[in-house]
Amino acid sequence: MDVGQGRSFFQASSIVNQTQRNLENWRQQASALENALGQAILGQAAVIHQLTVAVFARGHVLLEGSVGIGKTTTLRALARLLGGPYQRIEGTVDLLPADLVYHTYLDSSGTPRVEPGPLLEHGEALSVFFFNEINRARPQVHALLLRVMAERQVRAFEREYRFPHLLVFADRNRVEREETFDLPAAARDRFFMEINMKMPEDEQSRDRLAFEPRFYDPDGLVAALPEGVFDYRELGRVAASIQEQVTVTPALRKYVLDLWRASEDPGRFGITLPEVEMENLILAGASPRGIASLVRAARVRAWLAGRGAVSPEDVRTVFPTVMGHRIFLQPVYEAQRDWWIPQLLTAILDQVVTPDLP
Ligand SMILES: Nc1ncnc2c1ncn2[C@@H]1O[C@H](COP(=O)(O)OP(=O)(O)OP(=O)(O)O)[C@@H](O)[C@H]1O
Known part of the structure; x- marks a missing residue:
């Protein structure tokens, strides 16, 4: 065995442990x-x-x-x-x-x-x-x-x-x-x-x-x-650590990407709203910045709950507050966005298939 390599492995894993200890200490302070x-x-x-x-x-x-x-x-x-x-x-x-x-x-x-x-x-x-x-x-x-x-x-x-x-x-x-x-x-x-x-x-x-x-x-x-x-x-330090350390499973990645598509084209997921022609509803769905914000928020929520991986519930809970102001409707609907957006967000969460917990 290459002794040098072994040492660097132990050094790397002790850095990971230290980061995790820091994250746990920070989490307790955040809860306080x-x-x-x-x-x-x-x-x-x-x-x-x-x-x-x-x-x-x-x-x-x-x-x-x-x-x-x-x-x-x-x-x-x-x-x-x-x-x-x-x-x-x-x-x-x-x-x-x-x-x-x-x-x-x-x-x-x-x-x-x-x-x-x-x-x-x-x-x-x-x-x-x-x-x-x-x-x-x-x-x-x-x-x-x-x-x-x-x-x-x-x-x-x-x-x-x-x-x-x-x-x-x-x-x-x-x-x-x-x-x-x-x-x-x-x-x-x-x-x-x-x-x-x-x-x-x-x-x-x-x-x-x-x-x-x-x-x-x-x-x-x-x-x-x-x-x-x-x-x-x-x-700054804790926010960067959370985003680096809290993991996202492949099923959850697909879920987030589906939510993104649904924000652009809800009809594709069978989403309907009463008396709305769905193909004429959306002007612009979530931006890349918007969807990245969704994942950032979900990771922080998981961390605050003491978990190392994001759950579907983390995503669903932050979805309305992160997405509500970022989906833009065609002018005829935009004037009443306070009425349509909450309904649309609920319909997206209801219709897009939520993955099971691993
Ligand atoms: N949920 C609450 N918990 C504790 N105190 C509250 C709450 N809601 C209102 N107050 C009290 O009501 C008063 C007014 O609150 P504050 O000035 O923060 O309101 P505001 O929303 O900023 O108002 P404005 O928009 O007029 O500036 C304060 O004395 C505050 O302590």
Whole structure:
């Protein structure tokens, strides 16, 4: 036996073991983060789980929900649990791209001053950036945000600023339509997930939200959470490890590829919707980025559950939040996408044959 080769084998396998130990330690910290978030934000277990998946896939999120439902508090709590800086900006019709980067003012002696804006204020440490009511801002502002999301950097003051830990969350106001600029399809595809925050349903959460003073004071609620339960500076490393280590069986690969085809041509899988000519429904199915996001999310979900391989349930659970904003309908249907898309997603999951667990 070649002794040199034997040594390198043992070295390689000890590296694998170390990676797996790291992944298990990280998983325990991720569970602690998810649990702590659930203690502060009531009645939103499914939303919190999806958010946790997005965080550990390092995906940016479109967060939808009506006013006062706890979006800001959830994101501030998340930033605290990650131990990184948080910033929020409001979308308005007169917001300019430069407003994200710097602001100018006259100081007490009347001298003009330039200060870093919300994107730059915390430098490279920026961790959670919440863009509230993104569809109130103009397309030029969307364009800057999308570039920052994709490249995690911005050029300002004649140098590049990098944001290696950045997670962007954007809220779309769906209630008011006046003076809004809808995100174009290409922009929506840049978001890893679209998560819809609904009213808490269970009576106990509603009772606590109405009567417990702790929930009237978001500052106190967030400050009471432990800081840095999961170190935000580790997210890049853990996200890459999860994608490398969590496996996908051949049957599951075929399932994902079938789901992809079904998003483009549902009729091929015998999918029908009442009173819809299926061949005239879809304008564009999932993109390669979309389907890769589905697999990334499914791997993270498997990891969070302590499994080394993706199950069909992982894929099915993340399918609506990863795919819902990425399938584009013909104009006649697109106007009512909130009605058609959930039905289409359910029909795809019902009709495409799900593989058995190995
Ligand atoms: N599910 C929840 N769990 C805990 N607190 C909640 C929840 N929903 C709302 N709250 C409380 O309601 C208040 C408003 O929440 P928050 O400001 O986060 O809402 P929002 O969705 O960001 O509102 P807006 O869209 O108007 O900015 C806070 O005091 C927050 O603690």
